[in-house]
Amino acid sequence: MVMDFEFRKQVMDYHQGSEVIKYCYQCSRCTDNCPVSYVTDEFYSVKYNPRYNILNALLGYKDKIFSADPLAIWGCTVCDTCDEVCPQKIELTEVFTLLKNQSIANGDGPxxxxxxxxxxxxxxxxxxxxxxxxxxxxxxxxxxxxxxxxxxxxxxxxxxxxxxxxx
Ligand code: SF4
Ligand code: SF4
Structure with a gap:
């Protein structure tokens, strides 16, 4: 895994509360309350996991995000539940929008x-x-x-x- 510092900075800059996003402590409330995560865990071979997405984005693991199953980015339906339950007030959907936009810009959208x-x-x-x-x-x-x-x-x-x- 290669840490892409430029990508990491883009994630930080894109997020309105970049001072806060650094303190995601991986509590998993986002994933535990995500309806897509719940459904994919039951019926799909790969579980959609917003916590992993945030972890990889914050660490700058660009390859891990963009080379994964398209569900890793595109599974999010932007219901905003994770934003509401995150104890650190991280706006996950803002970060996921950046990831989706980059995926399209790279011509990698599903x-x-x-x-x-x-x-x-x-x-x-x-x-x-x-x-x-x-x-x-x-x-x-x-x-x-x-x-x-x-x-x-x-x-x-x-x-x-x-x-x-x-x-
Ligand atoms: S709920 Fe917030 S702090 Fe907890 S893992 Fe998800 S993004 Fe991180
Ligand atoms: S906004 Fe996306 S990641 Fe967050 S809970 Fe809804 S479907 Fe899951």
Whole structure:
């Protein structure tokens, strides 16, 4: 394992409370309360572990983070539970956002993330309307759902350069 000091500094700088983040004492409350950790422990071969992510990020073990199973970074659903229970008030999700952004910048994001982003750009929403859902809504007497304006979203994404990143 190689300690990458530049990466370590990026993590420290990115975190708003960098004075506090140094004092993660690995109590594991984040992992013990993480719903993704709970589910993956039951049903997946690799348990998602935010405590490991924080440990590796703070120690600058960049390779360990980015060469691991994509779940190591992308398993986090940003529910913010870990931020709320951390006794040291560490904003883990801020650090995980940095890791996700770096993963995309390196072109290492998992396929399902690119596919999901493509769906959002093309349809203006994460889950496009389907005829089965429309039928069900009609049966239940629910009103039609207006399609979002995907053109607006595409212009926004284009101005932010996100379309290029996805390519
Ligand atoms: S809850 Fe906070 S202090 Fe405890 S291991 Fe997680 S990040 Fe570290
Ligand atoms: S924000 Fe992410 S790491 Fe934290 S508890 Fe939720 S899913 Fe787990």
């Amino acid at each position: 396929d399902f993330i690119y596919q999901q982003a493509k769906t959002v750009i093309e349809n203006g929403k994460a889950i496009p309307m389907q005829s089965a859902i429309e039928r069900r809504r009609q049966q239940m007497g629910l009103p039609d759902i207006m399609a979002p304006n995907a053109d607006e979203l595409q212009s926004l994404m284009s101005n932010m350069g996100i379309d290029k990143k996805l390519k």
